[in-house]
Amino acid sequence: MGSETIGAIGLGMLLVLMVLRVPVALTMLIVGVVGFAQVISWEAAIAQVKTVPVEVLSNYSFSAVPMFILMGVLAAHSGMAGKLFHSTRVICGGWKGGLAIAAVGSCGIFSAISGSSLATASTMTRVALPEMERYGYHRGLATGALAAGGTLGIMIPPSIALLIYAILTEQSVGDMFMAGLVPGLMGLVMYALTVSVVMRLRPSLAVAGEPTPWKEKLLSMGGLVPFFAVFLVMILGIYFGAFTPTEGASVGAFATLLYALAKGMRRRGLWQSVQETLALSAVVFFMLVGAETLGYFISVSRISFSISDFLYGADLTPMLVVLCILLLYFVLGMFMDSIAMLVITVPVVYPIIQSLGIDPVWFGIITVLTVELGLITPPVGMNVFVIKAMAPHVGLGEIFRGVAPFIVSDFIRLAVLVAFPVLTTLFLI
Numbered sequence: 489m490g491s492e493t494i495g496a497i498g499l500g501m502l503l504v505l506m507v508l509r510v511p512v513a514l515t516m517l518i519v520g521v522v523g524f525a526q527v528i529s530w531e532a533a534i535a536q537v538k539t540v541p542v543e544v545l546s547n548y549s550f551s552a553v554p555m556f557i558l559m560g561v562l563a564a565h566s567g568m569a570g571k572l573f574h575s576t577r578v579i580c581g582g583w584k585g586g587l588a589i590a591a592v593g594s595c596g597i598f599s600a601i602s603g604s605s606l607a608t609a610s611t612m613t614r615v616a617l618p619e620m621e622r623y624g625y626h627r628g629l630a631t632g633a634l635a636a637g638g639t640l641g642i643m644i645p646p647s648i649a650l651l652i653y654a655i656l657t658e659q660s661v662g663d664m665f666m667a668g669l670v671p672g673l674m675g676l677v678m679y680a681l682t683v684s685v686v687m688r689l690r691p692s693l694a695v696a697g698e699p700t701p702w703k704e705k706l707l708s709m710g711g712l713v714p715f716f717a718v719f720l721v722m723i724l725g726i727y728f729g730a731f732t733p734t735e736g737a738s739v740g741a742f743a744t745l746l747y748a749l750a751k752g753m754r755r756r757g758l759w760q761s762v763q764e765t766l767a768l769s770a771v772v773f774f775m776l777v778g779a780e781t782l783g784y785f786i787s788v789s790r791i792s793f794s795i796s797d798f799l800y801g802a803d804l805t806p807m808l809v810v811l812c813i814l815l816l817y818f819v820l821g822m823f824m825d826s827i828a829m830l831v832i833t834v835p836v837v838y839p840i841i842q843s844l845g846i847d848p849v850w851f852g853i854i855t856v857l858t859v860e861l862g863l864i865t866p867p868v869g870m871n872v873f874v875i876k877a878m879a880p881h882v883g884l885g886e887i888f889r890g891v892a893p894f895i896v897s898d899f900i901r902l903a904v905l906v907a908f909p910v911l912t913t914l915f916l917i
Contacts, residue, residue: 517781544777552736556737563602572594587620599642643671649827651733864898
């Protein structure tokens with residue numbers, strides 16, 4: 489049996505095991521080890537089981553992952569998120585749908601130091617949803633805005649998804665973060681515009697908030713200062729070369745820790761934050777170990793090169809290939825977690841992108857945006873299920889209907905970024 493055939497069978501088994509609900513990390517590890525053994529030998533496969541975890545866990549670049557997670561956890565436990573929503577609510581006071589716009593804005597700002605969409609969605613739902621319900625907002629609009637706003641965490645730097653893509657493809661983490669700035673800010677602005685359009689079409693879904701004077705709006709911006717301070721220190725430090733992205737993650741985590749201590753966080757809160765960070769980090773690292781093992785199998789099976797040869801033979805243009813890959817990501821996103829999808833598929837599709845001469849940074853941005861769409865599309869939109877868990881009294885169908893206008897907004901943003909790649913390279917070093 490040829491190595492390409494073994495590779496194809498391995499990818500088929502990967503899908504079968506996931507359908508059977510075997511944990512994604514374990515699925516990648518099993519297929520990677522067994523497949524590598526069939527192509528090379530069992531001795532080499534067993535040797536990989538010993539060396540790959542050490543390679544991943546000792547990789548200096550991966551140490552940024554727990555630091556970014558710790559930043560978001562500390563921000564959630566220190567009361568930063570509550571003050572953030574209060575500030576954005578005051579700023580948007582008097583606007584039609586102002587609370588929904590404030591929720592989206594809070595998600596975008598919180599994601600700037602969180603790096604995780606699920607953490608952003610759960611934290612801001614806890615803070616903002618009761619307030620929107622108190623003011624009579626339609627539950628579909630309220631939860632839809634929060635589900636969509638939570639997806640900004642995967643794009644606005646620092647982003648764990650962009651970090652993992654950069655490491656898997658050996659791209660500059662700093663370049664990926666800078667490339668995500670414009671698409672992330674576009675998402676924030678377009679989501680706010682989406683709320684305004686929905687309000688114009690269906691004004692009964694929400695009421696105008698209490699007007700706030702300009703003086704109060706200006707004073708309330710103090711709640712935004714901690715977020716912008718941490719964000720600017722990290723991004724400007726990375727951009728001007730003061731420190732690496734990995735060091736920037738540590739600087740951001742330390743700054744957030746200082747704020748949390750200054751606001752009264754004590755040993756119990758710190759211990760809870762550390763426990764939560766360790767649990768989330770363990771999940772991510774287990775997936776990375778599985779992805780690395782699977783990547784070795786895909787490499788020796790040469791299945792990605794066979795796919796490249798097939799595409800060359802089909803005489804498809806590079807753009808058409810990119811669109812086919814994005815369609816695949818969109819379909820997979822309906823069933824899989826975003827990080828899992830990246831670590832499984834990037835080792836397969838990236839050699840194809842390289843062979844076609846496509847800019848890997850631009851491709852990474854539109855890939856992560858498409859993965860982001862999967863967080864809010866049925867049947868398995870992870871952000872939607874997170875919000876459902878936080879608000880069990882809201883129906884799942886109601887949340888999906890509420891998030892539908894934001895899905896349309898994301899498709900428009902994706903089309904713009906595909907048509908104008910320069911938008912992702914404006915701030916590259």
